[in-house]
Amino acid sequence: MTAELIAQSNPTLAAEADRCVACGLCLPYCPTYRKTQSEADSPRGRIQLIKAVSEGKLLASPRFAQHIDLCLSCRACESACPNGVRYGALADSARAMIAGKPGWKQRAANWLLEHRRALALAGRIARFGQITGLRRAATALLPRLKASAELLPIVPAQEIWRTCYPAHNAKGEVALFLGCVTSVADTDTLRAAIHVLNHLGYTVRVPLDQACCGGIARQSGDAEASARMLERNVNAFAKLGDMPMLTVASGCGSGLRDHMGKQVTDISAFLSAANWGDVVPDALSGTIHVHDSCTLRNAMRQHSEVYSLLKRIPQADVCALPGNGQCCGGAGTYMLTQPEMAQRLRDDKISACAESGARLLATSNIGCALYIAAGLRENGMNVEIAHPVVILAKQLGWKP
Template sequence: MSTEPRNSALITESDKCVMCGMCLPQCPTYIHAQDENESPRGRLVLGKALLRGELKVDSPIRQHIDNCLLCRQCERICPSGVKFGYFMDGLRETLEPEQKTAINPLVARLENPVQTRRWHRWLRLAQLSGMKGLAALLPGQTGRLARSLPTIGPLKPVQAHYPATSETGTVKLFKGCTQTLFGNRLLESSVQLLNRLGVSVEVPAQQGCCGGLSQHQGRAVQANRLAAINIEAFAASTYAPILTLASGCAATLKDYARQADPDAGAFALAITDISHYLQSLDWPKDIQIRPLEKRIVIHSPCSLRNVMRQQAAVATLLARIPQATLLSLEQTTNSCCGAAGSYMFEAAHEALADTLADATVQQIRRLNADIVVTSNIGCAMNLQTSLKRAGLETTVLHPVELLAQQLIVD
C-alpha cells in the first residue's frame, strides 16, 4: 500500500507550525537538552524533511524522534493547533519499516491477554516467594522492572455486569491490561464506588489492551488490530459512557477517533476518565466518607491534562474527604514524570525518565506529602520507584482507590 497520501497528510500537519517557539519552554526534552532538535519545532522540521526524502534516517536523527515522550504538552499550548501526537505517531509508523525498533517484550506481553494472565500468576508467585525482592536488587532491565512493580494483588473473576440497587445510570468500564497484570483491586474499588452512587457497571469480556504502547512505537498494524477488538467489544451502537482507570489508556482510546470508521469516532466520544465521571454525578446525601488527616499531593498525568483535559475533577472529587489537605505540584514540575508508556523501561531513555521523576519527587518532598495520587498506572510506577530511591515512604494511589478506602460501607 502506498504511504504517499499518509505522508502528505503528515507534511500538511507540520506545515501548520508558524515557528513561534512557544512550545520550546514547555517541552521536557528541550528543557533538558537545550537543543532545537529535541524540541517540538525541531522535530517537526526534521520529520518533514524525512517525509519528503530530503534527509536520510540515520541514528542521531532517529534518536531525536524517539526521545519524544509524547507527553503532548506542546499540542496543548500550540497557538496554531498542530496535532503533534498525530504527527509523531504517523512519523514513527512511516520510519518503522526502515529502522526496525525491537518490540519491547513488556509490550508484547501486555498486548496478549493470555500472556498477561500468565505473567500475573508468575509475578504474584515471585512476590509471595520473595523472588521479586531479590530481582529488584539485580542490575539492568530486570532489576529496573522489578523495582517499578506495584504490589501484585489477587486476580478475582470479573463479572460482565455489576448492577446497582438504585439505578441512576449505566456505564461501561475499560479495564486496561494492568488490571489483569497487577491484580484488579482498582477495578473493584471503582465498581464499589459507582454502585454506591447508583450506577450499574458493565465490563465487556472481549476487551483488550488499548494499543497505546504499539501506537507510540509506530507499530500501527498491531495498534489498529487492538483498536478493532475494543470497538467491537464495546458494541458500537449502544454507547454508555466508557470509563477508564488509567489516563494513558484513555488518551489512546480517544485517538481511535483518528480512524475514518464512524464507530471509532462514536467510541472515542464516549471515553471519560473515571474521576471526571464520578465528580459529575449528584452524590446521595447519605453517603459517608471517613476523615483523613493527611497531606495529599495531586499529580496530573500528561495524558489526563493534555489529551483528556479532565484533570480538574480529581481535586474536586478528593475535596469530599474530610480533613484531607490537597496540594498541587507546580506546573513546571508537573510537566511530565518521565514514565511515558514503555519509555521508562527503554535503555536509551531510563536516565531522562529518572531525572524527570526525581524532579517531581523533590517537590513532593518539599510539600511533605503523605500520599500522592495519580490517575495513570505508568506514572504511579515511575513515581513510586523514584520516591523509594529518595528514601521516602510516601504511598502512591489512584484517586478512586483512595476515595473507596475512605468510603464508609453500611
C-alpha cells in the first residue's frame, strides 16, 4: 500500500474521536495492547491516529495501516469505555479511508458473498475437493491456500433451504439469517436451530434473497459493498414484517444489529427468553465450557443468555472458559491477514482448554469455532466444539 494523504477533513469521524478522553480504562481490555504494550496498538492510541489522519494532519501511511490492521475489532474497549465511544464505527471508517478502491479479488469475493446460490456452488466445489483429495493437490501447488484450507472442516452437503419450516400448533414466527460461511460450512447449526425453534412452537421463515451480513467486506474497508449487502438484507427481511430476526453466528448478528436495528437477536438470547412450557431436554452429565465470542459479549451483549440457556439441560455443569474476556484471534478474516498475532491470542485459548480439562466447548460464532478447532487439532487435543443450539438440539432428540 502506498502512502496516501487524506486531504479533506471528516468532521463526523473527528467528532466521534473527540469523545475519547484518553482515560486509559480500555487498556487492560485490549488484546493487542496487552501483547505489544504499544500505545499505538491501544484503543485510545488508534483513536488519536484516526483523528489525525481524518483531519489531514498525518498521512494514511503503511505504518498507520499497520496499527489499524492489527486491531481485532473485538470491541472490548467499548464495554469498558465510560463515555460510550463507538470504537467499532471508528475502526470501520479508518479501514475505509486506507483501503482505497478494492481490487478484482476483493470484488470477486464480495460478489460471491452477496449471491447465495453462487456461494452454495462454491461450497459444493469445496466439498468435492475435500472428498476427492483435490484440495491437498491444490494447496501443494498453491501454498498460500493452505492456511485458509486448514481452517475448514469437512464441508457438509449443501442444504436446499425452504422458505418456511412450520411448527405444529405454532405460537409464533421468527425469521432466520443463514449467513455466508455458516450456510456453507456449518449447516448443522442452522438445522439444529430450526429443530429447537419448531420444538418450542415457532415457525421459522427463511427469506431466500438474503445475502452475507457485509461484515467481511466492511472489515476489508469496502464500505460500499458492505452497505449494498446490508440493504439487500433489509429488503429481504422487511417482507416478513416485524417478526424477530435470529442469527446463529454472533459475528453476523453484531453487524446486522448495528445497522438494521434491535429486532436482530442471537438465537441463544431468543431461546433463553422463550416460553418452554413443559419441554425439558434430556440430561447431559458433564461439564460444558463456554467460550464467549467477542461479538456476542461486547457488541450484542447477550453472552449471559448462553449460560442460562445451557443450564436448562439437566445435570449439565456450565462454566466459562478461563480468560473469556480475551479474543481468540479469529476475528473474521483477521486469522488470515494477521496470523502471528492471531496465533498468540489463540495459544492462550488452547492453554485455557488444557488447564481447565475442557472436553466440550460451546461457542456462538462460526469464526471462533473454526479457528479454535484448528488450533486444537494442531495440538492433538480432543475437545469437541459445538454451537450452544447444537448441544441443546441433541438433548431434544435432534441428530446431525
